[in-house]
Amino acid sequence: MPTPTAFYKSQDKDFTLIQGDCVELLNSFDFKFDMIFADPPYHLSNGGISIQSGVPVSVNKGKWDKSQGFEEDYKFDKTWLAACREHLKSDGTIWVSGTYHNIFSVARCLTELDFKILNCITWVKTNPPPNLSCRYFTYSAEYILWARKEQKVGHYYNYELMKEINGGTQMRDVWTLPAIAPWEKSCGKHPTQKPLCVLSRIIQASTKPGAWILDPFTGSSTTGIAATLLGRRFLGIDQEEKFLEMSRARREELNSYNRRGELLEKLEKQAKLFRDSDIRVLGEPQAYYGPELPF
Numbered sequence: 001m002p003t004p005t006a007f008y009k010s011q012d013k014d015f016t017l018i019q020g021d022c023v024e025l026l027n028s029f030d031f032k033f034d035m036i037f038a039d040p041p042y043h044l045s046n047g048g049i050s051i052q053s054g055v056p057v058s059v060n061k062g063k064w065d066k067s068q069g070f071e072e073d074y075k076f077d078k079t080w081l082a083a084c085r086e087h088l089k090s091d092g093t094i095w096v097s098g099t100y101h102n103i104f105s106v107a108r109c110l111t112e113l114d115f116k117i118l119n120c121i122t123w124v125k126t127n128p129p130p131n132l133s134c135r136y137f138t139y140s141a142e143y144i145l146w147a148r149k150e151q152k153v154g155h156y157y158n159y160e161l162m163k164e165i166n167g168g169t170q171m172r173d174v175w176t177l178p179a180i181a182p183w184e185k186s187c188g189k190h191p192t193q194k195p196l197c198v199l200s201r202i203i204q205a206s207t208k209p210g211a212w213i214l215d216p217f218t219g220s221s222t223t224g225i226a227a228t229l230l231g232r233r234f235l236g237i238d239q240e241e242k243f244l245e246m247s248r249a250r251r252e253e254l255n256s257y258n259r260r261g262e263l264l265e266k267l268e269k270q271a272k273l274f275r276d277s278d279i280r281v282l283g284e285p286q287a288y289y290g291p292e293l294p295f
């Protein structure tokens with residue numbers, strides 16, 4: 001398979017998008033990333049109803065989110081995770097988000113592929129949608145598995161910064177953070193868009209400035225927007241052109257320093273990530289990361 005062609009590349013080459021199936025594309029080039037964040041299909045598009053902004057809506061996200069049965073879903077998860085593993089540096093880590101619909105399959109695959117699971121983060125949403133049936137507890141959390149590539153090769157964790165963000169005490173594996181806010185949808189609406197506050201924390205916890213980050217299911221590229229705001233470099237992959245166009249628009253918004261400042265100010269209020277007027281990140285060592293992407 002030929003080397004991919006960029007769907008979009010920012011002028012400073014810190015943000016690149018490619019279109020297609022992530023497994024096929026990852027198998028077509030050789031490049032190692034410092035960290036991967038993946039928000040794969042949760043397989044929960046089952047015809048149910050939820051609430052958004054007080055209005056009943058279908059939970060169906062698209063064909064890509066429908067379950068094909070436990071074994072097929074498991075094979076899918078193992079295939080893309082194996083492809084991602086080949087693109088992690090030996091000391092790299094991967095984060096994978098999910099709910100009970102897919103997270104147990106992902107954990108099984110990570111173990112079988114010889115990753116070392118480091119944490120299972122419970123992200124408790126401050127503003128979850130209500131449960132319409134009133135027959136079971138309201139769904140108010142998602143889970144994010146954090147794993148490193150090698151069993152015996154150390155990984156990067158910015159312990160001091162996480163402690164600082166947490167008010168001087170060790171940060172726990174339960175994070176209380178809001179779901180996506182209206183100001184994060186300025187370029188359109190993605191059905192599974194993650195909030196910047198969650199991705200900013202993940203990126204700061206597990207990478208240094210200049211690091212290369214991959215998102216194989218990039219969607220509207222919250223991972224990439226957080227990476228750009230925090231001085232990292234990013235590659236996003238998606239099959240849907242409309243989502244890649246949304247990602248392009250979100251990245252081009254950041255060409256405006258006013259927009260960057262606005263987003264950082266809102267992040268500060270949300271998650272208290274930034275504490276000085278120069279918007280430098282506390283406790284982060286500067287590092288040089290080598291080669292550019294081969295496309």
